[in-house]
Amino acid sequence: MKMPIIxxxxxxxxxxxxxxxxDEYPNIKQLVEDMFETMYGAxxxxxxxxxxxxxxxxxxxxxxxxDDDEPELANFKKVFLNAQILEETGDExxxxxxxxxxxxxxxxxxxxxxxxxxxxxxxxxxxxETYKGMAARIIQHEYDHIEGKLFTxxxxxxxxxxxxxKLNDISRGIVDVDYKMKFPAAKKGR
Numbered sequence: 397m398k399m400p401i402i403x404x405x406x407x408x409x410x411x412x413x414x415x416x417x418x419d420e421y422p423n424i425k426q427l428v429e430d431m432f433e434t435m436y437g438a439x440x441x442x443x444x445x446x447x448x449x450x451x452x453x454x455x456x457x458x459x460x461x462x463d464d465d466e467p468e469l470a471n472f473k474k475v476f477l478n479a480q481i482l483e484e485t486g487d488e489x490x491x492x493x494x495x496x497x498x499x500x501x502x503x504x505x506x507x508x509x510x511x512x513x514x515x516x517x518x519x520x521x522x523x524x525e526t527y528k529g530m531a532a533r534i535i536q537h538e539y540d541h542i543e544g545k546l547f548t549x550x551x552x553x554x555x556x557x558x559x560x561x562k563l564n565d566i567s568r569g570i571v572d573v574d575y576k577m578k579f580p581a582a583k584k585g586r
Contacts, residue, residue, distance in 0.1 A: 398576060399434045399448040404498045404546070405567030406580040408446050413453045413542040415478045418520050421452070428475050428518045431456045438575040440496045442534045444541030447497050449578070453478045455538035462530045472531055479515035481539055482524070484508035484532075491533060493547045499573045501562055505550050507536050 402408055421427070427450070435443035435456060444455035459472040486509040494502040511532040514524045527535055537547060548556060548563065565571060569579035 397430045397433065398437045399430055400576040400578045401434065401438060401443075401447055401496050402449050403566050403569070403571075403577050403579045404548075404563055406449075406578070408449055408451055409497060409541070409546060410544045411446065411451050412544045413444075413446055413451045415453050424454075424477070425518050427454070428456060432458070432473075434575075435496070438496045438573075442538040443496065444538045446541050446544075453542045455479070455542060457531075457534050457538060459531050459534050466529050466531075469531060475518045476513070476535070476538070477516040477518065477520070479513055479535075479539055479542065481511055481513050481536070483510075483512040484536070485510045485512075486528075493533075493537060495537070495547055496575075498546065498548065498563070498566060499571050499577075500566070501548070501559055503547065503551055503555060503559070505537075505547050507533050509533075511535055513539070 431443050431445070431448060434448060435458070441459055441461055442455060442457040445452040455476050457474050459469040463470040488506040489509055490504045490506045492502050493505045509532060510526060510528045512524070512526045513535060516522055540546065567579060567581040569582035
């Protein structure tokens with residue numbers, strides 16, 4: 397089931413998400429399935445639970461669209477539950493990022509190229525793995541969401557001021573998207 401994506405300005409996107417235990421959320425596999433369906437419907441490569449209004453340390457990624465540049469990303473589809481980044485290494489590199497919660501805004505963001513992360517998959521199996529390149533970047537972007545951070549937080553004060561009106565418009569629902577969204581400051585009846 398496709399869920400509405402929460403737009404910029406909603407407090408859930410700024411809250412540090414909580415860890416979840418297996419018995420607390422018995423329908424986790426259905427939620428994961430719904431999140432993938434929602435992400436694909438919006439043509440995204442990652443989606444975090446706060447982006448669908450659930451303050452939980454869960455995000456999904458599918459980096460397959462980048463397999464032309466990085467062949468190892470073919471079929472790179474993963475679920476990250478209760479993730480903790482253990483280490484980020486290497487010289488930062490810049491890439492033009494976007495976000496399903498902040499449609500129509502793309503900005504260059506610098507991130508480290510290698511990330512080591514501890515997490516559980518949807519079967520509650522523990523993993524500790526290292527990712528590099530685009531996989532690391534997507535994971536870091538989604539991890540930021542469960543930490544209550546957005547890619548716009550990494551922009552210079554000048555860039556933030558230049559896009560402030562667009563961000564406020566997104567919050568009010570003044571943006572053209574072809575997927576379902578919830579806008580925190582939209583006028584009722586819009």
